Amino acid sequence: MSFDSKIEAALNAQINNELNASYTYLAMAAYFESEDLPGFAAWFRGHAAEENDHAMKIFDFIYKRDGNVELNGIEKPKAKYGSAKDAVAYALAHEKIVTGQIHEIFSMCNSQKDFGTQNMLHWFLEEQVEEEDLFRRILAQVEATGGNKWYLTQLDNQLERGDTGETAK
Ligand SMILES: [Fe+2]
Ligand SMILES: [Fe+2]
Numbered sequence: 001m002s003f004d005s006k007i008e009a010a011l012n013a014q015i016n017n018e019l020n021a022s023y024t025y026l027a028m029a030a031y032f033e034s035e036d037l038p039g040f041a042a043w044f045r046g047h048a049a050e051e052n053d054h055a056m057k058i059f060d061f062i063y064k065r066d067g068n069v070e071l072n073g074i075e076k077p078k079a080k081y082g083s084a085k086d087a088v089a090y091a092l093a094h095e096k097i098v099t100g101q102i103h104e105i106f107s108m109c110n111s112q113k114d115f116g117t118q119n120m121l122h123w124f125l126e127e128q129v130e131e132e133d134l135f136r137r138i139l140a141q142v143e144a145t146g147g148n149k150w151y152l153t154q155l156d157n158q159l160e161r162g163d164t165g166e167t168a169k
Contacts, residue, residue: 003065004112010105011062011117015055016072017101022051024094027077028087037152039160040084043138044091054124061120084152085142092135099128134164 025048032041062069081087102124109118138159145151158164 003067004114007105007108007112007114007117008062008065008067010108011058011067012070012072014101014105015058015062015069016074017098018051018055018058019074020077021094021098022048022055023074024077025051025091027079028081028091031079031081031087032084035084037084037156039156039158040087043159043164047091054127057123061117065116083147084145085139085147088135088139088142092132092139095128095131095135099132102128138164 025044029041029044029048032038032044059069078090081090102121106118106121106125109115109121141155142152145155
């Protein structure tokens with residue numbers, strides 16, 4: 001079965017969405033650097049790299065299906081946040097948007113009977129569950145600081161040591 005052009009277009013759009021997410025998290029890393037919270041900055045920088053890997057997973061898949069990749073422009077990311085809590089809440093909301101985008105393509109695969117692409121997307125479905133869980137945990141920890149700079153610094157140290165409370169995969 002040939003690669004459906006609608007699915008190909010949706011996957012290309014998702015490459016762009018993942019790169020947008022990457023750029024958004026890189027902007028957050030810059031924000032946290034400016035706030036002297038290097039643990040948060042490193043954490044978001046790591047996530048920016050992960051989102052880039054996600055884009056490349058789809059990039060490679062498109063060529064496996066004998067399709068073509070067409071890269072689009074990336075929007076200027078939001079650079080300023082009122083607080084650490086605002087930034088992390090924005091990141092969690094962003095992950096939920098990405099989950100919705102993956103769900104859209106997944107159901108499009110149903111109607112096109114493209115089960116090969118659907119199978120590939122299972123990895124992304126699982127990843128989104130993990131990501132939302134992780135971001136929600138970090139947000140709860142940031143909220144628990146009540147905006148207290150000393151507590152926030154302790155949390156920052158924790159993130160710098162790589163202790164995020166992430167569920168082992
Ligand atoms: Fe992603
Ligand atoms: Fe993500």
